[in-house]
Amino acid sequence: MIFSARYVVASSAALALAACGGGDAADPAPTDSSTPAQSTTETTSTETPISAPAETVEISVSEAFAALPEPYKSADYDRGRRTYKLCQSCHTLNEGGPNLVGPNLYGMFGRGIGAVEGFNYSKAVQDSDIIWTPEILAEWLESPRNFLPGNNMSFAGVRKPEDRTAVIAYIMSETGYSSE
Numbered sequence: 001m002i003f004s005a006r007y008v009v010a011s012s013a014a015l016a017l018a019a020c021g022g023g024d025a026a027d028p029a030p031t032d033s034s035t036p037a038q039s040t041t042e043t044t045s046t047e048t049p050i051s052a053p054a055e056t057v058e059i060s061v062s063e064a065f066a067a068l069p070e071p072y073k074s075a076d077y078d079r080g081r082r083t084y085k086l087c088q089s090c091h092t093l094n095e096g097g098p099n100l101v102g103p104n105l106y107g108m109f110g111r112g113i114g115a116v117e118g119f120n121y122s123k124a125v126q127d128s129d130i131i132w133t134p135e136i137l138a139e140w141l142e143s144p145r146n147f148l149p150g151n152n153m154s155f156a157g158v159r160k161p162e163d164r165t166a167v168i169a170y171i172m173s174e175t176g177y178s179s180e
């Protein structure tokens with residue numbers, strides 16, 4: 001019983017299920033390898049797994065990225081959208097969208113840094129002559145502070161390369177990127 005109390009903390013959803021299902025079958029005994037059916041992904045049985053192992057990377061492919069160059073074209077859409085949540089308190093992506101703490105990003109690719117009218121950029125940005133490309137955005141996002149010291153974007157960076165690629169693909173698809 002001590003055990004099941006711990007389990008409740010770890011997974012209230014499973015508890016809810018157990019409560020509805022009448023109990024016995026959902027007895028959480030994670031160390032008992034004879035427990036049937038409950039653990040689908042973490043089984044260490046000697047049988048060859050029939051379905052793909054849990055580690056398989058599933059990519060959510062989206063039409064939205066179809067027109068982008070590689071590696072953005074085959075980036076994971078859901079990962080991109082999810083990673084963008086890190087930016088959305090400060091930026092909008094839609095055409096004509098408002099500036100928030102940071103500037104609206106529509107049409108940014110191919111344009112010089114600091115070009116949104118009416119946004120009060122830092123001196124570091126105003127003095128810079130970067131032209132935005134997906135690759136330069138990747139460097140900016142890896143560490144905004146190191147890439148352009150003195151800029152005002154208080155954001156530590158997107159650490160994982162696959163998150164960066166995916167969020168850049170997402171931003172490209174949402175801000176009217178065109179390769180011309």
Ligand code: HEC
Nearest residue numbers: 086087090101102103113114115121122125151152153155
């Ligand atoms: C806490 C608010 C904040 C967050 C979070 C944030 N930014 Fe920013 N961002 C800013 C500010 C402020 C600036 C303007 C920097 C300056 O003037 O020095 C900026 C500038 C930018 C620029 C340059 C825009 C231009 O007009 O040249 C890009 C691109 C950008 N951010 C992308 C992102 C992305 C992508 C994310 C998420 C991964 C993100 N930012 C997260 C506040 C933020």
